[in-house]
Amino acid sequence: MFLDVQDMHVRYGSVEAIRGVSFTLMEKEVVTIIGANGAGKSTILKALMGINRLFSGTINTKFGGQIQNLPPHRISRLGLGYIPEGREILSRLTVEDNLAIGGYVLTDRQIFKQRLDYVYDKFPILKERRGQLGGTLSGGEQQMLAIGRALMLLPKILLMDEPSLGLAPLVVSLVFNIIKSFREEGYSILLIEQNAKKALQVSDRGYVLENGVFVAKDRCQNLLTNENIKKAYLGA
Amino acid sequence: MGLIFYFQQLINGIGLGCTYALVALGYALVFGVLNVLNMAHGDIFMIGAYVGLFAILFLGNSPILAILLSFTGTFILGMVMERLAIRPTRGTHLAPLITTIGVSIVLQNSIRITYGPEQHRMPVESAILSFGDITFPLILIINLVVSILLMVGLALAIRKTKMGKAIQAVAENAEIASAYGIDVNRVMMTTVGLASGLGGLAGVLLGMTLGSISPFIGINFGLKGLIILIVGGVGNIYGAMVTGVILGITEVFSVTFFSSVYRDVIAFIVLIIILLLKPTGLFGEKIRVK
Numbered sequence: 001m002f003l004d005v006q007d008m009h010v011r012y013g014s015v016e017a018i019r020g021v022s023f024t025l026m027e028k029e030v031v032t033i034i035g036a037n038g039a040g041k042s043t044i045l046k047a048l049m050g051i052n053r054l055f056s057g058t059i060n061t062k063f064g065g066q067i068q069n070l071p072p073h074r075i076s077r078l079g080l081g082y083i084p085e086g087r088e089i090l091s092r093l094t095v096e097d098n099l100a101i102g103g104y105v106l107t108d109r110q111i112f113k114q115r116l117d118y119v120y121d122k123f124p125i126l127k128e129r130r131g132q133l134g135g136t137l138s139g140g141e142q143q144m145l146a147i148g149r150a151l152m153l154l155p156k157i158l159l160m161d162e163p164s165l166g167l168a169p170l171v172v173s174l175v176f177n178i179i180k181s182f183r184e185e186g187y188s189i190l191l192i193e194q195n196a197k198k199a200l201q202v203s204d205r206g207y208v209l210e211n212g213v214f215v216a217k218d219r220c221q222n223l224l225t226n227e228n229i230k231k232a233y234l235g236a
Numbered sequence: 237m238g239l240i241f242y243f244q245q246l247i248n249g250i251g252l253g254c255t256y257a258l259v260a261l262g263y264a265l266v267f268g269v270l271n272v273l274n275m276a277h278g279d280i281f282m283i284g285a286y287v288g289l290f291a292i293l294f295l296g297n298s299p300i301l302a303i304l305l306s307f308t309g310t311f312i313l314g315m316v317m318e319r320l321a322i323r324p325t326r327g328t329h330l331a332p333l334i335t336t337i338g339v340s341i342v343l344q345n346s347i348r349i350t351y352g353p354e355q356h357r358m359p360v361e362s363a364i365l366s367f368g369d370i371t372f373p374l375i376l377i378i379n380l381v382v383s384i385l386l387m388v389g390l391a392l393a394i395r396k397t398k399m400g401k402a403i404q405a406v407a408e409n410a411e412i413a414s415a416y417g418i419d420v421n422r423v424m425m426t427t428v429g430l431a432s433g434l435g436g437l438a439g440v441l442l443g444m445t446l447g448s449i450s451p452f453i454g455i456n457f458g459l460k461g462l463i464i465l466i467v468g469g470v471g472n473i474y475g476a477m478v479t480g481v482i483l484g485i486t487e488v489f490s491v492t493f494f495s496s497v498y499r500d501v502i503a504f505i506v507l508i509i510i511l512l513l514k515p516t517g518l519f520g521e522k523i524r525v526k
Contacts, residue, residue: 049415072414082415090408093401101405104398105417149416 001062002027002188003048003157008057010040010047017043019212020057025157027062030179030189032220034196034233035209041192042085044209045161048190049082050075063156077105081155085162085192087146091135095126095145098134102149119148140171147178158182158189164198176202196233200224208233240369245492246485251376251445253484254383258438259461260468260476261387262431268471269407269427272322272332276339277435278458280317282451283343284310284436285443286351289358297361299378299444306440307433314432318425340454347451360444379441386434387477394473403427407471435461467507469520479518483507 003025010018017040025031035041046052048059050072059068064078076082090098099119106112120127123144129137137145143163150158163179164172172195179202182189193199200206200220208216208229216229223229259281266274287309288302295301321339325331363374394400405413406423414420442457443449464483468475483503490502510518 051411051415071419072411073417073419076415076417084412084415088409088412090405090412092408093404097401097404100398100401101413101418102416104402153417 001025001060002029003062003190004058004060005048006058006060008044008047008059009055010043010052011055016055017212018047021207021209021212021214023207023214023217025188025190027188028186029205030183030187030191030203032191032193032199032203032206033209034193034199034206036233037194039209040212041194041209042161045082045159045190045192048075048159049080061157076153079153079156081150081153081158083146083150083158083160083163085165087139087142089134089137089142089145091133093134094131095134095137096130098145098149099126099152103152105153115152115154119151122151123148139167140174143167143171143175144178156188158187160189160191162192162194164193164195172198196229197224197235200234242492244370244372245488247372247376247380249485249488250481251379251383251484252442252488253481254380254387255438255442255445255480256457256460256464256483257387257477257480258383258434258441259457260464260480261390261473262435262438263461263465264468264471264473264476265403265427265431265434267465268473269403270318270322270332270424272336273462274322274428274431275333275336275458276317276321276343277336277431277461278454278456279340279343280310280313280432280454281435281439281442281457281461282347282449282454283313284439285358285449285453286347286439286451287436288440288443289356289449292359297359299360299375302440302444303378303382303437307437310436310439311429311433313436315425315429317432318428322428323421323424340458344451344454351451353451355448355450357448358443358446360447362447373445375444379445382437382441386437390430390434391473399423399426463504463507467510467517469517472517472519475517475519479507479510482510 001024006022008018008021009016021044033041033044043052047054050070054068057068058066060066061078067075067078090101099116103112103115106115125141126145126148129141134145163175167175176198179189179191183202191199191203200223203220206218206220206223207214216223262277263274266272284306287306291302291305317339321335322332325335360375365372365374365377394403402413402418402423405418406420410420460483464476464479468479486503486506487499490499494502
């Protein structure tokens with residue numbers, strides 16, 4: 001198992017936001033967690049990154065062992081690349097400095113340069129805008145920068161939190177095309193989405209989260225044809 | 237009382253202003269990065285002056301050595317304070333205000349009890365430099381050069397160095413910075429250390445320029461630094477620098493033209509006018525409240 005989460009519980013004060021979820025991710029697999037606003041999707045990702053502490057449960061990775069008690073900067077160095085909800089670009093730093101923050105732990109200038117070229121190669125628009133302040137980019141460009149920033153450390157798993165949120169329809173398609181191409185390249189991705197239909201179309205397996213617990217899990221083609229899921233999440 | 241006199245006063249004002257600016261810079265750095273008002277900053281300034289005094293008394297009359305030691309000493313003091321008094325309160329707003337007031341009380345009284353509450357003379361060699369008719373005490377020139385170098389150096393370091401970029405990233409969004417491998421605790425500790433080092437250095441520079449210090453100089457300078465922070469635009473280091481120099485010049489000239497009795501009155505009128513014209517502070521920007 002590449003990533004194995006067992007019985008995760010997360011609390012905010014006395015409120016239990018995640019009430020015992022277990023899920024797995026294989027190498028080169030794309031797994032999506034869908035659910036309504038407030039179901040707890042982002043909380044799961046933040047708990048994986050160590051930003052939210054687990055109340056109980058374990059998180060095992062093939063490449064870094066148990067990580068549930070590590071601080072975020074150690075988890076990121078082990079190979080989890082985080083693409084946060086709302087992109088969270090550092091608005092007062094330039095595009096290139098934002099990428100430099102993504103590659104902050106790289107001490108070898110040669111390797112740093114290679115990764116920067118790799119990201120610029122994937123998103124040429126970022127190279128064009130390298131000297132511009134992050135806050136001046138359009139929503140789509142910011143999303144590419146957020147993805148590029150996470151790629152700087154060549155993460156073993158990409159954690160994407162609502163990458164299509166707040167983007168124009170055309171840009172949403174662009175973002176899902178990027179995810180598709182990453183999938184073909186063999187990235188392992190955990191995708192959190194409100195846009196259930198599109199998320200299920202680009203993923204291998206899906207989990208459905210309601211009020212902090214999974215109410216369904218299956219291969220995506222089965223979820224896409226499941227009547228209950230269709231009614232509740234796919235608007236059909 | 238010709239032009240030369242006013243020129244000398246202007247330099248005096250800039251010298252005092254640089255001290256204010258260095259103090260305010262410390263507040264701005266800590267507030268910008270940790271979102272904490274460090275109420276002990278004025279007393280770290282005072283400790284810096286005393287470290288300098290002890291260096292001069294026991295290690296010989298070298299202003300440069302005194303400056304280096306007080307910077308290093310207060311840098312370490314700041315890091316210890318972050319670890320013991322600020323980090324445990326992370327995530328709360330009022331607690332660090334109280335804990336740093338506690339640190340301030342401890343610092344002030346530890347000097348008062350061990351060394352006495354009175355004014356202490358700072359025996360610095362006061363060589364006079366003269367350029368034609370214009371004369372300056374050497375120490376004022378050292379004060380100016382060191383302060384300006386430090387401020388320029390800090391501004392460059394924050395923009396260009398890796399640690400500087402990490403500090404900017406943590407200031408804007410600590411959660412995100414940590415998710416990309418930046419050790420936020422280390423960055424915050426370094427920031428408080430740096431801010432305290434600047435404050436301590438301002439203390440020893442002021443002590444040497446004035447020639448005497450007391451355990452209570454931190455109260456006045458701490459308060460003025462705080463006011464400069466607000467007038468300059470909270471958390472903005474350039475605002476802190478410019479406003480500090482404006483305050484220094486205003487104070488010196490209000491003594492020159494009126495009387496020392498009105499010094500603070502006139503200085504604060506100027507600052508209030510700035511705030512009336514620009515309520516966000518000189519370099520402040522409106523921010524969105526989440």
